[in-house]
Amino acid sequence: MEKVYIYDTTLRDGSQAEGVNFSLEDKLRIAQKLDEFGIDYIEGGWPYANPKDNLFFQKIKDVKLNHAKPVAFGSTRRPNKSVKEDKQIEALIKAEVPVITIFGKSWDLHVTDALKTTLDENLEMVYESVEFLKKYVEEVIFDAEHFFDGYRANPDYALAVLDSALRGGADWVVLCDTNGGRLPHEVHEITTEVVKRFPGAKVGIHAHNDSETAVANSLMAVLAGARQVHGTINGIGERTGNANLCSIIPNLQLKLGFKAVPEDSLRRLTELARFVAELSNMPLPRNMPYVGESAFAHKGGVHASAVMKKSMTYEHIDPELVGNRRRITVSDLAGRSNLLYKLREFGIEVDERSPELLKLIEKIKELESEGYHFEAAEASLELLCKRHFGLVKDYFDFDAYRVLIAKRRNDDIPTSEATVRLGVGGVDEHTAALGNGPVSALDRALRKALEEFYPNLRDMQLIDYKVRIINESSGTSARVRVLIESGDDRRKWGTVGVSENVIEASWIALRDAFVYKLMKDEEGAGS
Incomplete structure (x- = not known):
């Protein structure tokens, strides 16, 4: 070469x-x-x-x-x-x-x-x-x-x-x-x-x-x-x-057919791209060729079915050659093949003729029609699938939350206060916390209630928060989709919530983020 x-x-x-x-x-x-x-x-x-x-x-x-x-x-x-x-x-x-x-x-x-x-x-x-x-x-x-x-x-x-x-x-x-x-x-x-x-x-x-x-x-x-x-x-x-x-x-x-870098190095290309993206504070575009998250993502059911039978049908190279991976996403365009692939990825084996599989497909399509978007929130998708098959335990029993936002005449910035009521193993917790916004306050109140029972939550942090209006023509009655990215010292994960109320949408995504962390840590401890 x-x-x-x-x-x-x-x-x-x-x-x-x-x-x-x-x-x-x-x-x-x-x-x-x-x-x-x-x-x-x-x-x-x-x-x-x-x-x-x-x-x-x-x-x-x-x-x-x-x-x-x-x-x-x-x-x-x-x-x-x-x-x-x-x-x-x-x-x-x-x-x-x-x-x-x-x-x-x-x-x-x-x-x-x-x-x-x-x-x-x-x-x-x-x-x-x-x-x-x-x-x-x-x-x-x-x-x-x-x-x-x-x-x-x-x-x-x-x-x-x-x-x-x-x-x-x-x-x-x-x-x-x-x-x-x-x-x-x-x-x-x-x-x-x-x-x-x-x-x-x-x-x-x-x-x-x-x-x-x-x-x-x-x-x-x-x-x-x-x-x-x-x-x-x-x-x-x-x-x-x-x-x-x-x-x-x-x-x-x-x-x-030229030699540019050592062959083993090429398999670290995606890792290098993400490393520089982090240090430059320039997010890696999802659709960037070779190294983007969507470079080998398949959403349409026909594509997913074909690529699982023979990868070259819709992939120009093996993703592993550049350190990336194939992703089969689940959406309203997806078919049975997509979901079966994801379930296996989540460790769930299901017969492709199972009535429960069809029910789950319909449930996902119904949620997407309401505004849910699982491609960027795979943690919420995994929780949805595992809940459907009874594989997620109740880490806490939620009772109520309340968020207050107050601004006094001489204050430059409003103050947000959240209270959360929940139970863990029969013990009731009622906590309150201040934050620099309603989501921050909810996050702190939820942590305050749970960290005594689950100390591993201390190494979890919120990384990103995005809000998108779904049906803009509805004005103030429009539904919003909230995407939250969370992480710890081992992984990052995305969760999603949809509601006409931005606080409720945020709560749904936030709750999933906490549950996902607890579930994955427990799975890791048992492996």
Whole structure:
């Protein structure tokens, strides 16, 4: 298998995504994870640009990287300035990393209008910067910024920029679709011309996703001869993002026959995607190819029935190859096959001709018609199924709850108070608690009543809370669906409640969250 080198810029280009702000610790943890996964180059940041990146390069020296090479990023020297006098060039050397990447202008418009210098001076800037840096590091990578736009405007000049970098000793020249506006056929055509023009040169691709073609552009560049691919985990980056390595890597390795990462690593791709999503605070889209929760989810009954007989009928790869899993969801579109699959997943064996199975299918469809939505609330679905077959015990006997919201004239924020009455094993509990909202107050009151009997609830927490209006045309009489995500140190789970009253919908979802935690802990203790 021919090797394609993977160059990750999550910590630099990815950090420029709106809403992303990696701490120093985040960056170090991600770098270690990328190294463990088998990424070849990890671009850590621009040491001249901010103190955090300077600290990263100091700290990364103490981190044992077994595979990846850390990379410092910067630019060519400034116009009309000696390369030895340029402070940002000096900062790149002081980073003391084995690889430095510098970008330079390859679009004549940028040279004259943005840099305000001459075309010849820009060529000197590229040559001198690469030649100077090459004395200090193992590899110099040259990013030809706006290369594809530059090539379309003035191909001779764009190629002259690459020639200057290669004469200066650049180990790689990387073609950048900086504006993300080029389409796959253009990238293939232009990359082919570059490879022909510079035989023996090592060529890379750096694509942005403004036209939703960054992954396709990267693959087409590889097919045209590029052997280094830049991108970010989950495609995060400025504007609409960078090329998504979580799609590029499996496409290269599973579909095109190239070696991108060790085979065992590919099975940790989903884990890596979720890890970076957590640290970047950018939720992983459910429908993201390969690594999203819905990437191998089957909702329609026909699909589910077929995929269980032969997976390739509706799955382009085995989900386990990328560390994901097949999910058969249950909804009003689902048939018997979907539910049988889920029941087996829940440890319930039922004959497919059982009348109870048909009753459960009808019950689920009836609930979905009322507004329930189980795809994002599998904990509530598991409880529903197990209750149907009498497999969930009564952990507490609910009597009543009450929520009061009070706001006094001088208060900035209303106060929420909840009271809960319930019984556990014949012992009555009547508790009250304050919260920063009605759901928070209910959660605290319920915990207060139950934690004495079930201490394991102390490690459970509410992670997310969503409310959606179901039948909007009904105005204030509309039903609402509440989705609650909860978690402990072992798992996360989703529960759902539906009612015309948002507090009641919240209570239903909250109660299921607590019961599910107690049930799963008990099942785990008995296994």
